[in-house]
Amino acid sequence: MNTTTDSTPEALRATMVDHIKSAGHARTAAVEQALRDVPRHRFVPAAQLAVAYANQAVITKRAADGAALSCASVPTVVAMMLDQLDVQPGNRILEIGAGTGYNAALLATLTGPTGHVTTVDIDPEVTAGARAGLDVTGFADVEVITADGSLGAPDNAPYDRIIVTVGAFDIPPAWREQLAPGGRLVVPLRWRGQTRSVAFVHESDRLRSDSVKLCGFVPMIGQDSELSAHLDDNELVTLYWDADQAIAPEVLHGVLVTPKATMWSGVIVGGAEPFDGVWLRMTGTEPATCRIAADRVAVDSGLCTAAIPTRSPALAEGDSLAYLTFRRVDPDEAGDARAELGAIGHGPAGEPLAQRLCDQIHSWGQDRAAEPVVTVHPAATLDEQVVGGHVIDKRWTRVVVTA
Numbered sequence: 001m002n003t004t005t006d007s008t009p010e011a012l013r014a015t016m017v018d019h020i021k022s023a024g025h026a027r028t029a030a031v032e033q034a035l036r037d038v039p040r041h042r043f044v045p046a047a048q049l050a051v052a053y054a055n056q057a058v059i060t061k062r063a064a065d066g067a068a069l070s071c072a073s074v075p076t077v078v079a080m081m082l083d084q085l086d087v088q089p090g091n092r093i094l095e096i097g098a099g100t101g102y103n104a105a106l107l108a109t110l111t112g113p114t115g116h117v118t119t120v121d122i123d124p125e126v127t128a129g130a131r132a133g134l135d136v137t138g139f140a141d142v143e144v145i146t147a148d149g150s151l152g153a154p155d156n157a158p159y160d161r162i163i164v165t166v167g168a169f170d171i172p173p174a175w176r177e178q179l180a181p182g183g184r185l186v187v188p189l190r191w192r193g194q195t196r197s198v199a200f201v202h203e204s205d206r207l208r209s210d211s212v213k214l215c216g217f218v219p220m221i222g223q224d225s226e227l228s229a230h231l232d233d234n235e236l237v238t239l240y241w242d243a244d245q246a247i248a249p250e251v252l253h254g255v256l257v258t259p260k261a262t263m264w265s266g267v268i269v270g271g272a273e274p275f276d277g278v279w280l281r282m283t284g285t286e287p288a289t290c291r292i293a294a295d296r297v298a299v300d301s302g303l304c305t306a307a308i309p310t311r312s313p314a315l316a317e318g319d320s321l322a323y324l325t326f327r328r329v330d331p332d333e334a335g336d337a338r339a340e341l342g343a344i345g346h347g348p349a350g351e352p353l354a355q356r357l358c359d360q361i362h363s364w365g366q367d368r369a370a371e372p373v374v375t376v377h378p379a380a381t382l383d384e385q386v387v388g389g390h391v392i393d394k395r396w397t398r399v400v401v402t403a
Helices: 008-023 029-037 076-083 102-111 124-136 173-177 277-285 296-301 352-366
Strands: 059-063 068-072 092-096 116-121 141-145 161-162 178-192 194-203 208-215 226-230 237-242 260-270 287-292 312-319 322-329 338-346 373-377 392-393 396-401
Touching: 008 076, 008 287, 029 076, 059 312, 068 338, 076 102, 076 161, 076 208, 102 116, 102 124, 102 161, 102 260, 116 124, 116 208, 116 296, 116 312, 124 141, 173 178, 173 208, 173 373, 178 396, 260 322, 260 352, 277 287, 277 312, 277 352, 277 392, 277 396, 287 296, 287 396, 312 352, 322 352, 338 352
Parallel strands: 092 116, 092 161, 116 141, 161 178
Antiparallel strands: 059 068, 178 194, 194 208, 208 373, 226 237, 237 287, 260 338, 287 312, 312 322, 322 338, 373 396, 392 396
């Protein structure tokens, strides 16, 4: 049981940072010290102290339907992205998505008195809150701008570092143009139904990743290019895909009630072992990769038993579909839970699609720590200049994922 002393902001903050470190983040002394110094609770004054320092997002604004519009991100994710950004003293930094102002305060701590931090958000209520939090905690030098984040902040460019703290479906030209040569851009980029925090280095006319990590973020307003459709009459199962994919939802409607083909890969994962790398690899090798989500009723009835009901990878081609699933197998020698990954296919080509998905599982199983390289080119880049992987065409860019 916590004593009064153990429940002080300082003690809770120390516990938070210790947890971050144990999770493998805050790898540099500078990032660790910034997290220990900046009082997170002062940026979320409406939250209880224990909540402010828990490893969870603190929602600070919601839409009428309850969807999160702004928040203080999960501390482990904050630290992970700061590791990816690699801020150096004296850096000029642009943050897209002001949030509570907490992340900007961390950035200002890292860049020091010789650097400069600009944070931008389209919502004046959010920027007002960030400004208030920064002022009360001694970070008055951070510049807070109310504007469309997709346009960056040209008056303070070029930037050595740009960090985006809202989910982005694409990389607007302004971010690349305002990033100095050799500079770093860290962005939660969404493609094929999943979001990854990607650390890019600005190389000439392209951005090239050197770190790709799983994450989740509130989406950027006005950037949603994901399409969706229900697969059943009761609207229990939904398929999500990108605008550049030739998926016809009317053809797939009802596919889940057709006979299913179930295949098992022989690839075993521990009970707490992540297998999201299967999905990431699929995005670089399978153009048909998309996302499926099933309501609890659909799972309980057996209509759709995806590995993670709310978000699992799938392959959709023509009138057929396959998705990732798993089954429990015997515990290991220590008694820990284990599962075998597999695929369930529906439709005329459901079986070969399930086999293709199992092939992806096999490939991932041979090197579970491998990270594909993500390269981003301007949308006008010619086909012959875009080589080395699967190309995903977006509004402003051509994204190449090389598994």
